[in-house]
Amino acid sequence: MMSPSNSNLTSSTAFLLYLAILLNVVSAHNFSKLFQCNWAPDHLVDEGDQIKLTLDTASGCGFGSKRKYLFGKISLEIKLVEGDSAGTVTAFYMSSDGPSHDELDFEFLGNLSGDPYLVQTNVYVNGTGDREQRHTLWFDPTTDFHTYTLLWNHYYVMFLVDGVPLRVFANKEEANVLYPKNQAMGIYGSLWNADDWATQGGMVKTNWSHAPFVSTFRSFKVDACEFSPENGTVIGKCSNVRQYHWDKSAMNGLSKHKSQQLKWVREKHLVYDYCEDTVRFPEPPKECLN
Template sequence: MERASTSLEFMAFCLSSALLLNLVICANFTELFQPYWAPDHIVTEGDLTKLTLDNVSGCGFESKSKFLFGKASLQIKLVEGDSAGTVTTFYMSSEGPIHDELDFEFLGNTSGEPYLVQTNVYTNGTGNREQRHTLWFDPTADFHTYSLFWNRHYIVFLVDNIPIRVFINKEKDGVPYPTSQAMTIRGSVWNADDWATQGGRVKTNWSHAPFVSAFRSFEIDACELLPEADDTVAKCSGLRQFWWDKPSLRKLDRHRNHQLKWVRARHMVYDYCKDTGRFTELPRECIK
């Protein structure tokens, strides 16, 4: 089991655990991540990393290592005020045209209107699996925790440890599922006013720039593949029993299922599985 975190509490845990297990990695943001786009728009101050969008550029970072199965979490405070046209992301992605990807995309809006959280799952280069939710809090007023959990059985998107979406492995029904491509962990802020706010009808107001989203408390509890390693995905896909492989994590428990139903009933505003206008035949994973 590999773990990494920039929170002080988690670092203390890591240091003590390392003495016992010698399996724990603890590091700060600059040790875990690197800019992949516009490094001059990324500022790190202790545990806080700020990503800035202006009329010149957005920006993004990615982890130096890749991961296959496990959990990645961070806290984000989103762009305040009029954020129309902007998108803040937290996601995992492999490389190439047939890549796998798990997305949190926070779609900005005009002042006083709620953010929409769009999630998406790509398998073998194909996405088009969007769900959109409102949130039960103001994501610009304080930091909140967003997590991606991923094992061989399902993928869970969590907000403050409450599941908002589950994507179940249905490979037996012919639905591709991400099991073999390790992913980097990424974050970004960028302009998407051609679609992000009210379908592109509301554009980015650059007089309100710069737009800043703040990230902190990065925690990675996942199977890590170092860039120079030769063990490839076999290290994470073999018979070794990681915590996310335990029988108790093969499906959501009753409490998490109740939470998911509550979110779907009160906060889901779009589900691709119900969009019969978009799909003449619903995707196979949508058929129960």
Template sequence: MAWEPKRRKAPPFLNNYWQRQLYMVGCVGSSRFDELYQPSWAMDHFTYEGEVLKMKLDNYSGAGFSSKSKYMFGKVTVQIKLVEGDSAGTVTAFYMSSDGPYHNEFDFEFLGNTTGEPYLVQTNVYVNGVGNREQRLKLWFDPTKDFHSYSFLWNQRQVVFLVDETPVRVHSNLEHKGIPYPKDQAMGVYSSIWNADDWATQGGRVKTDWSHAPFIASYRGFEINCCECPDAVAAVDNMRRCSSGGWWDQPTLSELSLHQSHQLLWVRANHMVYDYCSDAARFPATPVECQHHHH
């Protein structure tokens, strides 16, 4: 049976744009981890404390989980409290991905730091197996002190990366410019924590200090409001069904609101520390989508 979003009463203050959109179409769901996800490796590195799931990285293993279903279009959110203290060398990732060599993928990668340094968040977009679209942000809060929400909103017009409902990145559909857009592959939802000290912190100069292990990432607030794509259904049929007018196709969701556009400008001006679009050393010719994506 397909997972149905649980209905819940709207809170008295719907001061959030996306929430208003979701309530308008009567589709807000949240669920427990084990209804939507399953551990995918290192089961002994998971602990459950009520509604909170904790995954640990030690010098034996990291850990990861994956959604039980795949989806096409909608919104996926999780709340994460990142590794506290000295997390240099570690990466905690939250991402959506399809399968195969020509896969599509949307990434949040949280790059650990030495104590007192700001956490960096790297985002990336893969289309048909091609990535190399990294952006890096310094967050405007300490993500180790409390839970914060990280979301992907995905429809046929845009992919929006959101942090506490603030858009931090938009990848627009520019097929009319001849640029491929991820809209025909169902994607699973994943998270993992692992050791990446060959590159994660200061380009790999700072290594993981295993005396500070275990490194623990905590999760709660699992929400998937998406078009589910059962394995038993042909891909073309899933695509046809998911492309025909779900809540994510509301005209108001085809582009950012004015307020959101201002939020994105603020993020880019004040918190972005790397953008592949302006990396002339890597890309002597500016990637073609970069000429259209800047708001």
């Protein structure tokens, strides 16, 4: 049996660990704590615990984080545009600034009613993208909220949906493949019209009689290293980024369970992979080689 003194000590230790976790993870039910509207504020509705992005013939809209981050785990919940959303794109992504930027994209491509949503992911490194993958989802993303996560560490970038890995972009610098690791990125979300390409290659245009189109975001969680623009370094404990759980050596690779999930997603839901597009890439990109 544990003595009262040991019990108190254990409780105190547990509380300190819990407090440390809270200090490292910023969870915002209030949108304005972490973000601000950076495009068409009259089309963004802030309801405190969630926000609604709207798109009509006048404009779409978007938001961005007040800070930038270098490595971390970013997640939020989204409920996508319902019904006929053809031509619209809802996006959740991270990006640095400038033409030689790094960027990690979730883009949800609108559909005709009854057709599946397509989720396009992309990775830009030093201004070069063209690394698209497209998937269907195993649920209807318009009827309820689902969690979308970007996990970015020294080993890989992982795109997750409800905790299931959708895609992994591994660090293959040993094979002379560029990897995003030097540019701090902001966190962004947007809803916009892209009917020149978004649905069936642009063949299906936006039906504006269904406007306004609405996507809803909530439950923003940022467990990441904040970047200081003043001195060009990460702040505080992030000066030793490897101490974070998402960047420890144990994260160098997927668990057996995650590997099985990723295999299932590729077999059942992958509809396009740039690595297999021999028209665009007669010679496979280096990162596509095993």
